[in-house]
Amino acid sequence: MEKITSKDNRWVKEYAKLASLKSYRSQSGRFALEGVKLVCEAFQSGIRLPVVLVTGKCLERSGTDLAQAMEWGEWFLIPEELESKLTQQISPQGIYAIGEKLDKILLPDTIKKSGKYVMLCGLQDAGNVGTIIRTAEALGLNGVIATAGTCDFYNPKVLRGSMGSVFRMPCCIVGEEGRFLTELSAAGVQTCASVVDPGAIPIGEAVFRDPCVLLIGNEGNGLSLRTSVLCEQCVTIHMKGKTESLNASMAACILLWEMTK
């Protein structure tokens, strides 16, 4: 295995750029992923990993788990001192891969036919986005839609929070929310806005058709009125305690649970 020792090596710089810049991920069609489990999940999901940087310690510990993935792509040995250029983790696992985004784009035509989908409208917290994708997969949803203003699916924190679900769930990014929702409605897709409003339908009483898209709003402001009026129904979770509201991923969890059960 070839060694890399310089922090100016092209792959070290390429990895760091992919880890930090959404625009570069978008332009290159590649992304950065770290950790043994995530690398294995990506490989098993059919993601191509053209370049992998790994420490000797990681190979010693996890060589068996990585054996299959090692048959593909170029692997480079890096010293532990280089890791600080690659990760913000306090206890990194010593493996950094460049992956090629999978072409598993969810098409409006698929959504119009059948299935249950969640649509993330402007969510900013990468941890929330990752957790919601993971929950959506666990509960059997058919795909995840995000507005352009939502945190990137290939953001390192989203990947980590989703535990690899990003690699498996069909997903798409929507430019113009309004036009997209109008198009869905015209095709008979049920659209449900989740809102904090005592006048909305309590989620336990809502009836979901198929196909159906549930919209979740931004952490701070929720869905805009402009967006929610375009939806067929507004649903809500009635709160009993003093907390202002559940956090976005907990609320999403309850909504998706009721939608799919």
Place this chain on the structure above:
Amino acid sequence: MEKITSKDNRWVKEYAKLASLKSYRSQSGRFALEGVKLVCEAFQSGIRLPVVLVTGKCLERSGTDLAQAMEWGEWFLIPEELESKLTQQISPQGIYAIGEKLDKILLPDTIKKSGKYVMLCGLQDAGNVGTIIRTAEALGLNGVIATAGTCDFYNPKVLRGSMGSVFRMPCCIVGEEGRFLTELSAAGVQTCASVVDPGAIPIGEAVFRDPCVLLIGNEGNGLSLRTSVLCEQCVTIHMKGKTESLNASMAACILLWEMTK
């Protein structure tokens, strides 16, 4: 307002010790909390704040929000350079308070009478513990029980994740799990173990009595068999996708939702 400039000041050291040491929090009955919102929530919940360290910038920005709390306790002005001794936040808000734990201990006698409770058995992730307490409050539970091995309620990350719910929810810590569960059962309290087991009762079909305690296990290993056999029933969430399981706080969210609705 008196000024503190030295990192060796007794309150700076006291705060740092309370923020980092569970044993010291336990021994002193005090804890460390940071951020404008959390300080206000604590004050409104009746928590005494004998010492508060604050930067000039924080006072300028949030003086109005803090006005009521400022009538109590000793407030000290600190320079921004001192903040690195007090916080691990990347963008700290400049306010650090020492609080006195509230005496709102949940007694076994209260649990035996009525209510719905969640019991955290060995949870290690402070973010999960905080989120579960917040969710428990939002869904109207009557209290949170934790085993001695569970992450401390007054851990700074738990406080942050709970958004102040820790200050309001009745809670208690249980030394011997087995004896506690046996005692509850003998008193007619329903105990429900949440497990990953296709043979357990699907959570949507479970019947919950009052009083009732739902047990949630450790992130990695779940509940021990020794614990779950002591419970009246075992409940589970049936997973549809490929994710191994929901994360602990998402699973707890669905379980508590079904338990309280």
